[in-house]
Every structure is written in structure tokens, then in C-alpha cells.
Amino acid sequence: MTEAELRESLYRAGYIADEGLATTLWLAGELQRPLLVEGDAGVGKTALASALARAQGRTLVRLQCHEGLDLSQAAYEWNYGRQLLAIRLHETQADRVKETDLFARDYLLERPLLQAISSEQPCVLLIDEIDRADEAFEAFLLEVLADYQITVPELGTLHARHIPQVVLTSNGTRELSDALRRRCLYHYLEYPTLAREIAIVRATLPQAESALVEQAVAFVQRLRREDLGKTPGVAETLDWVRALHRLAFKALPDDPHALMATLACLLKTREDRFQLGVDRVRQLIEGRRTVGVAEKAPQPS
Amino acid sequence: MNAQAQPLDSIAGFAALLRDHGLKVGVSEQLAMVTAALRVPVERSARLDAAWRAIACHDARDWRRWPDLFERYWYPERTKGSARMSGQTRPARNLQQLVKSLHDGMDSGAPSTRPGNADTALQTPAAEPDQPDDSGLSRAQGGATRADALHDRSLSMWLPQDLAQLERLAERIAQALRKRLTRRWHDSPTGRRLDVRRTLRASLRTGGLPLHPVWRSARRERPRLFILVDVSRSMETHAQLFLRIARAFVTAMDARVFVFHTRLAEVTPLLRSDSAAVQEKINAVTAGFGGGTRIATSVADFHAVHARAQLTRHARVWVLSDGFDADEPDQLADALARVRGRGARITWFHPSEHAPASQAMQAVAAHGNLVERLLRLNSLRDLAAVAEHLR
Numbered sequence: 001m002t003e004a005e006l007r008e009s010l011y012r013a014g015y016i017a018d019e020g021l022a023t024t025l026w027l028a029g030e031l032q033r034p035l036l037v038e039g040d041a042g043v044g045k046t047a048l049a050s051a052l053a054r055a056q057g058r059t060l061v062r063l064q065c066h067e068g069l070d071l072s073q074a075a076y077e078w079n080y081g082r083q084l085l086a087i088r089l090h091e092t093q094a095d096r097v098k099e100t101d102l103f104a105r106d107y108l109l110e111r112p113l114l115q116a117i118s119s120e121q122p123c124v125l126l127i128d129e130i131d132r133a134d135e136a137f138e139a140f141l142l143e144v145l146a147d148y149q150i151t152v153p154e155l156g157t158l159h160a161r162h163i164p165q166v167v168l169t170s171n172g173t174r175e176l177s178d179a180l181r182r183r184c185l186y187h188y189l190e191y192p193t194l195a196r197e198i199a200i201v202r203a204t205l206p207q208a209e210s211a212l213v214e215q216a217v218a219f220v221q222r223l224r225r226e227d228l229g230k231t232p233g234v235a236e237t238l239d240w241v242r243a244l245h246r247l248a249f250k251a252l253p254d255d256p257h258a259l260m261a262t263l264a265c266l267l268k269t270r271e272d273r274f275q276l277g278v279d280r281v282r283q284l285i286e287g288r289r290t291v292g293v294a295e296k297a298p299q300p301s
Numbered sequence: 302m303n304a305q306a307q308p309l310d311s312i313a314g315f316a317a318l319l320r321d322h323g324l325k326v327g328v329s330e331q332l333a334m335v336t337a338a339l340r341v342p343v344e345r346s347a348r349l350d351a352a353w354r355a356i357a358c359h360d361a362r363d364w365r366r367w368p369d370l371f372e373r374y375w376y377p378e379r380t381k382g383s384a385r386m387s388g389q390t391r392p393a394r395n396l397q398q399l400v401k402s403l404h405d406g407m408d409s410g411a412p413s414t415r416p417g418n419a420d421t422a423l424q425t426p427a428a429e430p431d432q433p434d435d436s437g438l439s440r441a442q443g444g445a446t447r448a449d450a451l452h453d454r455s456l457s458m459w460l461p462q463d464l465a466q467l468e469r470l471a472e473r474i475a476q477a478l479r480k481r482l483t484r485r486w487h488d489s490p491t492g493r494r495l496d497v498r499r500t501l502r503a504s505l506r507t508g509g510l511p512l513h514p515v516w517r518s519a520r521r522e523r524p525r526l527f528i529l530v531d532v533s534r535s536m537e538t539h540a541q542l543f544l545r546i547a548r549a550f551v552t553a554m555d556a557r558v559f560v561f562h563t564r565l566a567e568v569t570p571l572l573r574s575d576s577a578a579v580q581e582k583i584n585a586v587t588a589g590f591g592g593g594t595r596i597a598t599s600v601a602d603f604h605a606v607h608a609r610a611q612l613t614r615h616a617r618v619w620v621l622s623d624g625f626d627a628d629e630p631d632q633l634a635d636a637l638a639r640v641r642g643r644g645a646r647i648t649w650f651h652p653s654e655h656a657p658a659s660q661a662m663q664a665v666a667a668h669g670n671l672v673e674r675l676l677r678l679n680s681l682r683d684l685a686a687v688a689e690h691l692r
Contacts, residue, residue: 003345003348019348019351020350020351020354021351023348023351023352023355024351024352024354024355027337027340027352027355027356028355030337030340031333031336031337033333035355038360038361038364172361176360178325178359181325181359181360182325182327182329182330182359185355185356186354186355186356186358186359186360186363186364187355188358188361188364188365
């Protein structure tokens with residue numbers, strides 16, 4: 001698949017990637033290297049992986065990282081219950097059960113990493129929010145990402161049947177190790193540009209009026225430049241436009257009061273709600289960003 | 302310069318620029334950049350910007366610096382008010398031409414490998430992008446052996462007992478380097494000489510009366526050791542070992558260590574601290590390999606600039622190199638003769654089985670006693686074996 005075809009199929013899968021991102025994804029596939037995607041929350045890092053899986057017709061294997069994530073949750077676990085059951089069964093049947101029988105693939109519970117490695121079909125492995133996992137787990141990942149293999153002491157080393165396309169995402173809450181970074185290609189996802197975000201919203205909500213989409217996206221883009229505790233991402237934009245469309249808005253109203261209730265889709269903390277009063281929202285609608293002495297206040301009619 | 306040499310030179314130069322600006326671009330990244338250039342179709346060569354960005358950047362900080370660095374190197378004419386980046390004449394850089402000549406190089410089969418042409422080191426991955434792992438064998442140049450157990454052995458892979466052994470060995474060699482008189486004295490018919498300054502100093506405790514005369518004695522000092530390590534591409538696999546050995550001598554006897562490829566740089570302060578980041582820093586210092594080895598220029602620079610005052614008969618200069626020199630063959634002998642002329646003793650360590658036989662080294666050998674000894678050094682065992690020859 002060339003880079004242009006990949007971009008096209010991503011578009012069909014509902015993800016509008018810019019050229020740079022498409023090139024990076026294509027290169028990650030060509031070099032069979034994992035891709036580390038960083039960026040603010042809500043810029044579409046996770047969506048990228050699922051869209052990539054859809055675009056390539058592969059299954060998505062997702063590993064959500066969290067603090068205290070360990071091997072038994074990420075890679076594999078022995079099915080103790082079944083093993084015990086097998087022992088009890090064999091006790092009643094008089095034939096001896098051998099230890100090696102109990103440590104066979106049948107008794108191995110595959111967790112996402114092992115699933116991706118042993119998958120019959122090539123798949124996309126999403127390791128989400130790797131910065132939330134601790135450093136020990138990151139070190140374990142190095143073996144998986146460098147050689148695409150997992151060592152199970154009882155079974156030996158299991159090699160990947162098909163090398164999965166790996167996407168790691170990080171929100172930057174913790175600095176990742178150099179070793180991990182150097183094994184990956186890197187992409188920093190910015191918030192989409194105005195044109196791209198309009199295209200994204202149009203692709204997802206084709207039924208919404210184009211005037212509404214354009215104005216709403218422009219509003220969100222201006223809102224992102226505000227000093228907010230939680231900057232709204234693309235998902236928030238989509239939610240908001242969807243809400244406005246349900247409320248039968250054809251375009252953004254001039255009166256901010258009508259909008260205030262819907263802003264819950266965009267502003268997720270109390271401080272941000274407090275900061276954006278009616279006047280500020282009006283200014284944002286009108287496209288004025290800065291408040292200063294020289295700025296003209298709207299003339300009271 | 303052949304047609305293929307230029308693109309690889311340009312990429313190496315670009316990687317050096319990135320390293321200079323703190324991006325962690327090692328050999329593997331550089332190879333990946335070449336591979337990416339080979340995979341990108343010629344007509345879409347502009348996409349290399351994004352591809353290389355994904356390879357070379359490792360965090361958000363790198364990511365933000367990239368556009369500026371990329372423009373500065375590949376499109377300097379777009380940068381307003383910019384001067385040339387260095388004093389060197391800048392080869393023409395054009396991404397599309399680069400990709401095209403890389404592709405042409407690949408289509409026309411493997412280019413011939415010429416010993417001494419450092420750029421050939423990078424041509425192997427260009428010719429065989431699918432087999433980056435065994436490229437080391439075909440990369441061998443001249444007489445330097447490549448298929449060695451130390452191949453690709455990084456610093457972190459040294460076992461603790463290896464390191465302890467190396468330290469003991471360095472200590473032993475340091476002890477064995479004979480202490481020499483700092484001054485040669487004539488015998489005095491009147492006997493010992495008074496050290497007036499120390500006598501006066503000693504008289505303070507007796508209220509100014511010089512009751513305890515101090516006599517001058519001959520001082521003996523260990524020789525000052527200078528280690529010049531060749532880190533050019535042809536020595537890539539051995540440089541790790543050599544730097545490790547050099548580090549041991551920095552600890553054991555305060556040696557000064559220089560690395561060179563086409564330029565010379567001192568790395569002693571870096572070697573004093575032992576941390577994971579050190580190798581990165583040394584990599585950064587040694588940026589720009591693939592530009593060849595200029596031993597003669599480096600030795601001349603060492604003599605004229607870096608160690609001028611310390612090159613006396615107390616100096617020992619160890620050169621760790623395979624002897625393949627891109628300078629004129631006679632220059633190396635001249636440069637070494639100047640070092641030798643100051644009384645410093647030169648020992649040459651080579652990683653190959655036989656003594657280096659490049660033209661430059663033949664000229665050196667023709668001079669007779671320029672180099673005191675030519676010793677093989679390819680492992681710790683070799684170092685132990687040559688220890689007794691080092692005086």
C-alpha cells in the first residue's frame with residue numbers, strides 16, 4: 001500500500017490524516033517499527049489506531065495501560081483454575097498428569113500483547129497511554145517491540161507469526177525512557193487546523209449544516225487559544241456540533257445565552273466554566289480574542 | 302567524488318547537524334533515514350521531511366525544532382538573514398536529486414567498494430536495504446577485520462568482570478610506565494643543594510630560625526599519556542573497545558584522550574564520568590563520520606593546538622587506528638615526525654591481525670624509528686599481552 005492509498009483508506013475509515021501523518025504511518029509499516037504518538041488529550045491519538053486497523057482491514061488489539069499494570073494483565077497468565085481442574089480430573093481417572101501437560105498453550109490465557117504476537121492474521125496493536133504504566137513494564141515492552149517476541153519461561157520464546165503494526169500513545173504525564181523512544185518512530189499530533197477540523201466534523205456529521213459546522217469549529221479553534229484548564233479536543237468539537245445540530249441550530253446564534261447550556265460539551269472543569277462568562281463567549285463568537293483597554297465594547301443598542 | 306558519495310555525505314552532514322542541536326540521531330537512525338530515502342519514490346521526495354522527522358525526533362521538543370533545522374540544511378535559501386552554516390564549502394543539496402541518485406545507485410547494483418573511501422561504509426545499507434543486520438561484513442575496508450566477537454558490543458554489554466579486569470590491567474600498565482627524572486642534573490662537587498624556598502617555609506615553625514634545612518632531590522614523574530582514538534567509520538566496531546580502554550587510562554593515570562575522524566576533539570572530560578549519557582555525548586563529538594579519516598591532519602592538529610606544551614620527552618602518544626588515511630600518504634609521516642621531534646614516544650595500536658600496510662603507514666615505516674612499536678589491540682587479551690612492551 002503506498003502512502004497515498006493509505007491516506008485514502010484512512011479517509012474512508014473516517015480519519016482525516018494530514019500528509020505528514022500519512023507518511024509516518026506508511027514508513028512505520030515499511031520499516032516495521034512501532035509508532036509513538038504524542039499529543040494533548042483529545043487530538044485523536046487513539047482514534048488513529050482504530051482507524052488504521054479499519055483502513056487496513058486488520059483487527060485492533062488494544063492494551064490500555066494504567067498504574068500497576070503487570071505481565072499477567074498485559075501479556076499472559078496461566079489459567080490456574082483450569083490447571084487445578086485438570087489435576088483433579090486426572091486424580092479420579094488413575095492416569096498421572098505430567099507437569100508439562102499443565103504448562104501447555106491450552107492453559108495459557110492470552111492477554112493483549114500475546115494476542116497480537118500470536119495472532120493468525122496481521123493486526124494493529126494499540127498500547128494506549130503508555131506513560132501511565134510504570135517503568136518496569138516499559139522495560140518489558142522493549143523485548144516485545146524490538147524483536148516481536150515474548151518469552152514465557154515454561155514454554156520458551158514465542159515469536160510473532162505476523163509482525164503487528166504497533167501504535168503507542170502517550171499524554172506526556174511521565175517522561176518515557178530513551179530506550180523506548182529510540183525503538184519507535186515518533187509523531188506529535190497537534191490540534192487539527194481549521195480546515196482539517198471542518199473536514200473531520202463534516203465527515204463525521206454530514207447531516208449538520210455547513211454554516212453551523214464552520215462557525216462552530218472556528219469558535220472551538222478560538223476557544224483553544226484561551227487559557228483553559230482542559231483544552232477541548234476534536235471529540236469535544238464533535239459532541240458540541242452534534243448537540244447544536246440536535247437543537248436545530250442552523251448557525252451559531254448571536255445571543256450567547258442560547259449557547260451557554262451546550263458549552264458543557266466543551267468545558268469540562270468548573271474553573272473553565274467560570275472563566276467563560278456570557279461576555280467572553282460573545283467575544284469568541286464575534287471572533288475577538290483579546291480583551292484590552294483599546295478594544296471596543298459592543299455598542300448597546 | 303563518485304555520484305553516490307554525495308547523497309550519503311549530505312545525509313551524514315544532516316545527521317551531524319541534528320546531533321549538534323541535541324537530537325539523538327545515532328547510527329541506527331541514520332541508516333533508517335537512508336532506508337526511508339530509498340523507499341520514497343523520487344517524485345515524492347518532498348515527503349522525506351515527514352519521514353525523517355518521525356525517525357529523528359524522539360520527543361515533543363525535537364518535534365518543534367525540526368522544521369527549522371530541516372529548512373536550514375536543505376533549503377538554506379529560504380531562511381531569512383542566514384549565513385553559511387560553517388566555513389566549509391557546502392555541497393549542493395537537493396532532496397530530489399539525493400533520492401534519485403540513491404535510487405540510481407541501488408538500480409545499478411552494488412557499487413564497488415574502494416578502501417579508503419569512507420563513504421562506502423554507508424553504501425552497503427543503500428545497496429541492500431533489506432539486510433541491515435549483516436552489512437557489517439561487507440563493510441570491511443582495507444585490512445581491518447570486521448568479523449569479530451566484539452562486533453556491535455555496546456558499552457552496556459561489558460560484563461562487570463571485564464571492566465574490573467580492564468581497570469586492573471590499566472593500573473598495572475600505569476605502574477609499569479617507568480618514572481623518569483623531570484630534570485637531568487649534573488653531579489655537584491659541593492654535594493647536595495639547598496632548597497631555599499622550602500627551608501624558609503620550614504623555618505616558620507621554629508620562629509624563623511632555619512633549623513631544618515630541606516635539600517633538593519631529583520623528581521621523578523610518570524610519563525604523560527596521550528591517547529588518540531580513531532572513530533572513523535572504518536574503525537566503528539573497534540572504537541567502543543578503544544574508548545573503554547582509554548577511559549581506564551584516564552582513571553588510572555590521568556591520560557588525555559582525543560578522538561578523530563576528519564577533525565580532532567578532546568573527550569577526556571567526558572570519559573571522567575561514567576554514565577549512560579556519556580556515549581551519547583561522544584557520539585555527538587564524533588559526529589560526521591562517513592567523511593573519511595584524516596589521520597595526518599588530526600595528528601598535526603594535536604601537535605600544533607591541543608598538546609603543544611605537553612609534548613616533551615615525558616610524553617607517550619598512543620594512536621589507536623587502522624592506519625587508513627585520506628590525506629596525502631607523506632603527510633602522516635611528517636606529522637608524526639614533528640611529534641617525535643619533541644621527544645614524545647609514539648606507539649601505534651592497530652585492530653587488524655597484521656600491521657597496517659596502507660600507503661601512509663608504509664611511508665611512516667620508511668622513516669625508521671618514528672613509531673616505536675606497532676602493536677595489535679583487538680581485545681582485552683591483546684592488551685594484557687602487550688602490557689610488558691609498554692614502557
